[in-house]
Amino acid sequence: MKRLRLSLWISGIAVLVLVGTVFVSTSRAGYETASFELVKKDGSFEIRDYAPHLVVSTPMKGGEQGGSFGRLFKYISGENAADQKIAMTTPVFMPASGDGALGEMQFVVPAAIAKAGAPAPADPTVKLSKMSGGKYAVIRYRGRSGAEDRAAKLAELRERIAKEGLESVGAPVYAGYDPPWTPASMRRNEVLLKLK
Numbered sequence: 001m002k003r004l005r006l007s008l009w010i011s012g013i014a015v016l017v018l019v020g021t022v023f024v025s026t027s028r029a030g031y032e033t034a035s036f037e038l039v040k041k042d043g044s045f046e047i048r049d050y051a052p053h054l055v056v057s058t059p060m061k062g063g064e065q066g067g068s069f070g071r072l073f074k075y076i077s078g079e080n081a082a083d084q085k086i087a088m089t090t091p092v093f094m095p096a097s098g099d100g101a102l103g104e105m106q107f108v109v110p111a112a113i114a115k116a117g118a119p120a121p122a123d124p125t126v127k128l129s130k131m132s133g134g135k136y137a138v139i140r141y142r143g144r145s146g147a148e149d150r151a152a153k154l155a156e157l158r159e160r161i162a163k164e165g166l167e168s169v170g171a172p173v174y175a176g177y178d179p180p181w182t183p184a185s186m187r188r189n190e191v192l193l194k195l196k
Helices: 002-030 066-076 111-116 147-163
Strands: 036-042 045-050 053-059 092-095 104-108 127-131 134-142 168-176 188-195
Touching: 053 066, 053 111, 066 104, 134 147, 147 168, 147 188
Parallel strands: none
Antiparallel strands: 036 045, 045 134, 053 104, 053 127, 092 104, 092 168, 134 188, 168 188
16 A cells, blocks of 8 residues: 555656646747847857847846846836736846846847837836847857856857857847746756857
């Protein structure tokens, strides 16, 4: 009897893990994403041609992410001039400042909302702005995206850009695609550098 209970318990855990894995791996699929044309792909390295897009952004004080995410989430939840709820999109962009620290967090405004005119933010620390279009070199990676991870992937991207005979301009932009509860091994992250 004890073996049967243990077997059923283990089977139940296995089913929960499988369902959770499927849920997490497909959860980002339901969101509109920043549009781009894929120019080149070689493993985790890509060159993309992004259209300009409207973003809502807020500063990341000291590299903090929770407060920044919360301010942007309030904006899309209806804390804006029109009391309008706005769909979440992917990825969450985090451009770095000149010293390499994360400078701000950006949510991409859905294309239909951007075209119709996005409502003004109610919070004075939140603003609407344009993310410039153009060609970007990208490295995709999994796991958490701490400062060391970002530095290592940025170095890898810079090396690959040089190997391709290309030049980048400006500070890097980091991108995350998954909700906070996503297990580290299943998280999709990217580092992007604009190309000349």
